[in-house]
Amino acid sequence: MGRMPLADRRRQLTEAAIRAMTRDGVARTTTRSIAAEAGLSLSVFHYCFDSKQALLESVIETITEHCIRVVREALRPRATLHETIRAGFQAYWDHVVAHPGEHMLTYELTQYALRQPGFAHLARRQHQLYSDTYGDLIDQLRTAMDFELAAPTPVLARYLAAPTPVLARYLAAMTDGLTLRFLVLGDEEAASEILDMITDHVTGLVRVPAP
Template sequence: MARMPLAERRRQLTEAAIRAMTRDGVSRTTTRSIAAEAGTSLSVFHYCFDSKQALLESVIETITEHCVTVVKEAIRPKATLRETVRAGFQAYWDHVCAHPGEHMLTYELTQYALRQPGFDHLARRQYELYGATYAELIEEVRRGDAEFRLHVPVPVLARYLAAMTDGLTLNYLVLGDEAAAADILGMVTAHVAALVAPQPATG
């Protein structure tokens, strides 16, 4: 087997873990099945990850990164701030529709972490990461759009966006109603655009 840098090998095993957990569930996925999915040995797995907690944290971070990558590309400044906001939400939503199993896995990871003694910090880490990710995306829009005037603190808006998309995603995964999800997404886009656009002059 060709040697590769540790970071690259960890990435390979993390992506393999995501595929295996999406297919088989978190509790039924073993280190042996992850190594087999990655086409590597069990000893290589244990060299890269010294605990299950370390693996799950890498899985959480990598799944979040999958979404962030497409959203960052989508929020390049558009003709209007509202179009930029809409493009970001649409990119996220397209990812949900294209990879429902991966998004379902995020909820399973949360429940697994909360139920396993000593793993609850991973659930906190997961949701802290969501907030930090949205804060980063808000700053990205702020840097690229002269219209941007934020009317609430960044951490508050970031937590709101994380909670809103979390709930909307779970609702869609349960009900499978794309039309209803699209309507809600449009409403949220309008609301968020109003929170980050210049207020109309009064008087």
Template sequence: MARMPSAERRRQLTEAAIRAMTRDGVAQTTTRSIAAEAGVSLSVFHYCFDSKEALLESVITTITGHYVTIVKEAIRPRTTLRETVRAGFRAYWDHVAAHPGEHLLTYELTQYALRRPGLEHLARRQYELYTATYAQLIEQLRDSVEFELSVPVQVLARYLAAMTDGLTLNLLVLGDDAAAAAVLDMIDDHVAGLVVDGAHSPAAVS
């Protein structure tokens, strides 16, 4: 059997960890159970990850990557800026609906990290990643649809990250997709209203 490259093996173990943690919870998932989920020996796990901390960081980054790829593909110029923004949010929301356990896991990872001395930075890294991801998506949108914002990109990115985080948890708890969709409509309107560049003024993009 050909030896799998280490990067591919890490990806395999990370995806196995996501499945195991989604099913059993973060605290109950062990390195042994992850190795079993991936169908590899425990020694292979320890070769790829020297600590559970390294694994958790890989899990956080990978989960974010799952939906970011989909959102990036959805954000392409449409008739109006609002429709373009809405398409990105819809793509994310469809991912939440299709993978609720995976998104629930992100909140559990935050709590797990915050409650364990020495791992707090993982929770901070997680939320910094959310903001950085939105900043990247905003810049991608500005590259395809020229416009200027009335607020700094980092401020809008953090706002959107916070709103999405809260709204996702709200949906996971209450399960009211219609109510969540109404809030998303309001966020779309708000983002469109922050555009100040002449040809793409709020009136032109709403």
């Protein structure tokens, strides 16, 4: 086994944990099974993670990174702001449809953390991460707005008829609920209609000041 930077080894183990937990469930996944999934020794696992809490936090952050990466790529300026926002939602939704087990794992992680003594802060961290991520995406949307409005500087605060933190929490709650509904009912058409409605709503919050 060649030498690998600690950060890369942690990433390797985290991805192995996601695969194992998606397949077997959080409660049934052990440190030994994660090490085996990664093709590493148990001693390497304990060198990289000093607690199960540290591992679960890394899992939560990495799963969020998986879908947010494709959303960031989709949020490039398009013909209209509406199209840009809808493309971002669609990128997220395509990830949900392609990786339902991984998204199902996020809900299991929440329940596990809330039921496990001393782990509740991980569930709070998980949902705060969702809101923070949407806040970052709203900031990224400034570029798209400036492109469409030909504004010389980012001025999203003047155009958005809702505080960024409030909108970020709203979008996190909306996609969280919509994702769970899809995992239960499997209704892609209904999900698409809801995403269209949310896109209309968010676009409607944009206020362009008079010249």
